[in-house]
Amino acid sequence: MGPVSLRRDQTDHLTVDGLRFSVRRSTRRRTVGITVKRDGELVVAAPARASTRRLEAVVRDKLPWVRRKLAEFEALGPPPQPRRFVAGELFPYLGRDYPLVFDDRPAQPVALVAGTLAVDRSLDGSARAAVVVWYQERAREHIERDVARLVPLVGAAPATVVVRDLGKRRWGVCDHRSRTVSFHWHLVTLPPDLIEYVVVHELTHLHEPNHAKGFWRRVEDVLPECRQLRRRLRESGDALVF
Numbered sequence: 001m002g003p004v005s006l007r008r009d010q011t012d013h014l015t016v017d018g019l020r021f022s023v024r025r026s027t028r029r030r031t032v033g034i035t036v037k038r039d040g041e042l043v044v045a046a047p048a049r050a051s052t053r054r055l056e057a058v059v060r061d062k063l064p065w066v067r068r069k070l071a072e073f074e075a076l077g078p079p080p081q082p083r084r085f086v087a088g089e090l091f092p093y094l095g096r097d098y099p100l101v102f103d104d105r106p107a108q109p110v111a112l113v114a115g116t117l118a119v120d121r122s123l124d125g126s127a128r129a130a131v132v133v134w135y136q137e138r139a140r141e142h143i144e145r146d147v148a149r150l151v152p153l154v155g156a157a158p159a160t161v162v163v164r165d166l167g168k169r170r171w172g173v174c175d176h177r178s179r180t181v182s183f184h185w186h187l188v189t190l191p192p193d194l195i196e197y198v199v200v201h202e203l204t205h206l207h208e209p210n211h212a213k214g215f216w217r218r219v220e221d222v223l224p225e226c227r228q229l230r231r232r233l234r235e236s237g238d239a240l241v242f
């Protein structure tokens, strides 16, 4: 029998200016994309047959952005660990941290009590689910109130407001055609002025689907300090991990 030809490993590496990138090739990809992960890992997603020279050119072009991202992530410190739901653990809500306490006879399963997040001790293993429900309810209340307050200022009203889990990368999204604005429930962990910025941003997309000049002009009309708010929002990337 002849030798069995093994498929070549589809991951290799590329080093540019001292930075090492994993290269992941795929036959379905047509463009070269670069990802900087939270832990500092660098990944180049490439079409199956793209030459090393082409990859290197794209990476070189993007190096300032890559270095900026790495610096941003470094400034954030180590990525947050999933919460363990133990007494004293801090839970962010509207920009403040509340230590978890277990309550033996609470009026509600989860509530803010005297500067703490009080959770019914008898919930035991289902404390996590109860706290998530609590956050989601607070998020819905807060965001719906913000939308009602900000619609007249932005001058555009959505047909539908959705509050749900939008994954790890987005705080909000606007579907221009159905006039639906959706918000991540994790928003309620952030300070109110940042939530307000995200609401104004998505409502403004009802006027302008893209981030063109006219879009930012409208946002700035409502929130003159929107540049600072954007920067602070970027810096508070992952307030909550469950």
Ligand SMILES: [Zn+2]
Pocket: 201, 205, 211
């Ligand atoms: Zn946008």
